[in-house]
Amino acid sequence: MSGVIMRASALTKEYQVRRGALKGTATVKAVNGVNLDIRRGETIGLVGESGCGKTTLGRMLVKLLEPTSGKIEFDGKDVTNVRGRELKEFRRRVQIVFQDPFSSLDPRARIGDSMAEPLLHHGVGDKDERQERVAKMLEMVGLHRSHATRFPHEFSGGQRQRIGIGRALILRPDFVVADEPVSALDVSVQAQILNLLADLQQELSLTLVFVAHNLAVVEHISDRVAVMYLGRIVELAERSELFSRPTHPYTEMLLDAVPASHPRNRRPRAPEASELPSPLDPPAGCLFHPRCPIFEAGFCDEVVPPLHPPPSEPSRLVACHVRIREGQTRTFDEGESQK
Amino acid sequence: MFAGREVGTLRSMFTTPSALVGVVVLATVVVCAIFADVISPVDPAQQHLLYRLSPPGTVSEDGVTFVLGTDGLGRDVLSGIIHGSRVSLIVAVTAVGLGMLIGVALGLVSGYSGGWLDTVIMRAVDVTIVLPFMLMALVLRLALGPGLGSIVIALGISGWATHARLVRGEVLSLRNKEYVLASVANGAPHGFIMLRRILPHVLASAIVLASLQVGVTIVAEASLTFLGLGVPPEIPSWGQMLANGRDYMTRAWWVTTFSGLAIVLTVLALNLIGDWLRDYRDPRLER
Amino acid sequence: MSEAHDDGRVLLEIKGLTTAFSLAEGDFNAVDNVSFSVKEGRTLSLVGESGSGKSMTALSVMGLVPSPGKVVAGEVLLDGRNLLDMSAREMRKIRGAEISMIFQQPTSALNPTYRVGTQIREVFKLHRDWTRQVETEKVIAALRAVGMPDPEARLRAYPHELSGGMAQRVMIAMALACEPRILIADEPTTALDVTIQSQILELIRELQSSSDTSVILITHDLGVVAEMADEVAVMYAGEIVETTDVETLFDEPLHPYTKGLMGSVPVLGDPRPRLEAIPGTVPNLTELSVGCRFASRCQARIEAGLTVCQTHHPELVEVRPGHAVRCWLYSGQEVAE
Incomplete structure (x- = not known):
């Protein structure tokens, strides 16, 4: 059962943006040549700040957005341009949970109908069987079967998110993208939903893509984590490796920025403004170089760093010239010292 | 559930005085239209030649009271207004209904599909809106020939464009709502998404627009009739009465005044109701 | 560390502040008998979730409660002057000059x-x-x-x-x-990315230490509290349920809600196999029970076998110097039946 379930190759999404009344349009690359292998049964976290393209990438993976270029393979099959029956089969196996539990349910539809909708479109069972499946799913996500006849406004945010999860899972998909599923919820409710997702992922052996901006939440739920910056993946590693030894300077910056977990762990921070460059006018070379503490002029600002494993760590991928080179010398040093 | 929502709607109506006034006036007009034969004191076509241009309150020898006076042919103005409400309402409501049907359908398709179809439909909307409404109704009316049906079509065709534009705009924002995307991700066919996930949400604003359009259309129908291109003279209508009374305006103010007042009050009532409908949205359905 | 500052002068004192709303769904107190004080040059954090009343407390202090809300009881004492007694004209002189406020959405707060x-x-x-x-x-x-x-x-x-x-x-x-002598910051970094949040928090901290401004920091994020606060008041359903200095709060939280919040938030660098979720949802303020407002979600109550929680409302009791909690588990006082 192991192996790659979803593979994105050079996936790119461009948008045309008006610059102003007289300045014409510009092209923004929301996702820029992303290569990503997602393994069957894993939970992979996509993390980054606003504008990094994580939501766009997630939506392309479930084919709610058409890529401008690049390829998506699902279960060994190219699904980039599938239509008709093949697309429908893809939709049965690939689902999405949305961020905002208030806008992801049709306010005029009873939740039982919203949840039964996937079954209806895929011709599963008759009306009674569908009702029974909905009732079972409601119980599975921690609600009551009698809730099926109610309307969304009768539920709290956390309950609505349970309904959204139930709707995504009712067809027993193999692959689910959860797009910031807890960031709109109250803190005390977030944990319930995270626990529920983790349980269901185990129980149904799902492959889960967890899109979020909260690093602690991503660390909690993911097996592997991909860090995105301005449309590119800059680092991809096992959870424990990424968080204990971040390699890309942007990953380091992100982790440093997270507030202390205890008042005794406070540390001084830099108050100077250092902001995301405009995606309309991205920097040349490494996209991170204008904010980078270790950038080397004449190199980082000219050549785009590829996403490569550092020599010492084949399981990690980093897009940083300096770190890759340091990695080479480090292996050399370690080799020396072992003698 | 639905009962609860309707109670809320009713409560809101009674706490908004202007809406209540509108509903009462409109209800009176509707009752007049339905029960015209029972309510009107005399046959509106009957000519009381001895009592031509009698002022309001005149009582004839055979005991008929002309509450609002008579016109140049001795016909009772009140009975004419009561019967005229039928034509005004039927023509306006069916014409607006026709315009709404076409407009909502095309707006839905236009906003949902995008691309060249959207461009074609929206250019057609632009053309329709740019042409003066009366001019187009006149041309259509002349092209289609006489009869009530052709008036309905002439007035209805002119109203579709506003509906199409309004609906398209709403569809564009609804299309990216997460619950619509969820339906797409669930493998829903386009028809299902358009009819079940989008249409119910645009219908509310289409109905508000329609309620305002009915008023405009009543005036348009009366204007066409006034010009002799609308409702045939043998059918009593407010526009016809207005046209007939014009010749005697200085001698017999009541003919034009009361038929005009009927138009004004009905249109005002429809606008009050339309405004209230626009302001009143069930907040629970908004999120 | 906290003792050293304890003799700081009290600049702003809030006593029994209560702000009531009367809506079609029912009447409720968005802020219910809230008391706390802010010392010169220190940061007090009001922590809570949606509906806890933390933002409404700030707006009440500023005299900016939106209609149909109204401050119905309490005092807001700045140097002994009660702001609630001041005219609109006097308040305008206070706002911006002595107390300022920043909001969650900076882009919509600017014209x-x-x-x-x-x-x-x-x-x-x-x-x-x-x-x-x-x-x-x-x-x-x-x-x-x-x-x-x-x-x-x-x-x-x-x-x-x-x-x-x-x-x-x-x-x-x-x-x-x-x-100003007091800055009220209402979720100042919630809408910002984490790297920008870090810059803004440090900026507030530096400006505060250079000018000795007092800060009331309103947030739902315990990380921001750990990073910024000197004193903390945890709010739930309109009232303060626990208040103490920040280190004590993180070392020894007492109220089951505070403990629950800490257990339910994943901590960076300390992944736990499972989060301790608080069951249920934040209560609707129009349908509060007569007892403790947290009772229906409280596991500790069940473990301790307490029944008083559902029938009697607990008071905020100082269980040791500088640490007050609103919970029957610590009150020690038995209720005569």
């Missing part, structure tokens, strides 16, 4: 049709009697103080030309322009 410089100048016009020349200098100084790069040019920028982080810097510059 989109005026240049940034004009909006900061507006504050000086209200509270200072300066020439235009001096005003301009002060505006540039204010922007420079909040780390705005190239302040002379940014004067002429419109709010939509600024990023969220830059807009929040402008808001802070406006709020601190007249050197």
